[in-house]
Amino acid sequence: MGVITEEARLWADREYPSFDFEVTATDIAKFAHATGETNPIHFDKEAAVAAGYSTIVAPTLFTYVVRMHASAMVPVDQLETDGSPSADVPPLPTRRAMAGETSVVVGVPVMAGDTVTVGKRLAEMYEKEGRSGPLVFVEMEFTFTNQRGELVARENFTRIYR
Secondary structure (H helix, E strand, O other): OOOHHHHHHHOOOOOOEEEEOOOOOOHHHHHHHHHOOOOHHHHHHHHHOOOOOOOOOHHHHHHHHHHHHHHOOOOOOHEEEOOHHHOOOOOOOOOEEEEEEEEEEEEEOOEEEOOOEEEEEEEEEEEEEEEEEEEEEEEEEEEEEOOOOEEEEEEEEEEEEE
């Protein structure tokens, strides 16, 4: 096969710059509304406090908002045809990309007022032969921590190139 070039192999275990995301109650409410959440702990501080939280709490997969917000905020000429930032994509002789598997380990809840830091690395890159030709699997690992250094989530995301 040999789709992964030597230049692309140099990306193995690549660490990307981390970024911070300041979480607001409005961000949480937007995500909760968009995902059909109705629990008042996502909208009302008093309800969140009554449920044992210090303030409004985000739905479990809110980290998706955090990851997508800052990492994709680049000029349009720095995006691939699938919308992913060019700086994230190893130099591969492929024309198409699709999402693969995603797994998330959830830690402490995200609260309004938190600053979530996202760390990112290219964890693994490998190829397989598919029915339509060679496929390259690029596994990214995202680590989300809050301002207290607590793990909020760890996400492994695979993108498949062909």
